Amino acid sequence: MExxxxxxNVNNWSINSDRRLYSANHDEILKGGTTDIYFVRTQEILNYMDLVDKEVTVEIFASKPGxxxxxxxxxxxxADDNNLKVWALPEGESFEAKEAVMRITGPYSQVGIYETPLLGILASSAGWAKAAKECRDAAGPDKKLICFxxxxxxxxVAPVMERSALVAGFDGCSCILGAKLMGKQPTGTVPHAVFLIVGDTLKVARAYHESMPSGDPRIVLVDTFKDEAEESLRLARSLSENLNGVRLDTPSERGGVTSGLVREVRARLNQEGYSHVxxxxxxGITPERITELKDEGVDAFGVGSYIAGSRAxxxxMDIKEVEGEPVAKRGRIPGLSKTDRIIRYK
Structure with a gap:
């Protein structure tokens, strides 16, 4: 792989005219196809000056806590660059603004070409993880969180986002690849589409119970056709102990999922002996809405846009040493940061 x-190499790289998808594949990322062109120009200049293999130590830091x-x-x-030494903060650890989260030592020829994708991986993943952690903090340890x-x-990049949510403490995610990347099975029920096609929530619930594997929880949407409390009771009366839960996804056109709605559904289920549901x-679940709804009877939350739409x-990445000598641009302090939190990865 060149x-x-x-x-x-850049000028001679041609893209197939019949390419169906525009996202970079693994080989394109690994060979530097998503890097910024100015890092290639840097390689050209240093190669011309016979300096491209000078040893550098770089550090990566974030703009804000996360x-x-x-x-x-x-x-x-x-992974393919055997001359690199890498230290990094493990996944799931918090960090402060400007704190070094990664340090790399090796020939600049093996470092510079990866600055763009490396920063992109860490910036996006950390941004999604921070948003997910805010949801986990709001929910507390006992409420279940699923990334939608x-x-x-x-x-x-959707699987990377959902994996980041799992790193931050979510219990599951609906994206198949996102879950598999963390050694988990994807989590989810069925969408409104099946209810609209069948025409009745109870018929779908019965078919769900009869056709799905026995280990899959029976959690059914109840906001498609009728009052949510009414539908919840219809399902509970029919499926009884086989109904694990109901999902409230009331659209904004009808006021969304409110504290009053949750309170009523919970109370009516409890009154008829279905406290197990x-x-x-x-x-539209956010940390604020989790805080509002968790004490009203919500046992689990599906969170989507709040995490996916969070800012990176x-x-x-700063060069901190060249051939062991401390360096820095103006405004930054030369030399390695003082930290005992990053650990050796390679």
């Missing part, structure tokens, strides 16, 4: 370490995610994928990006964010992002709330935690 890397994009020269302008000649939660580390993307470390494992970053290591996959750097894949539909809000380009499919090429859990309530899952979804649709901008990352910066």
């Amino acid at each position: 890397r994009m370490n020269s302008l000649n 939660l580390m995610a993307g470390t494992e994928e970053a290591m996959g990006l750097l 964010g894949a539909r809000h992002l380009h499919p090429a 859990n309530i899952l709330a979804s649709g 935690n901008d990352m910066t």
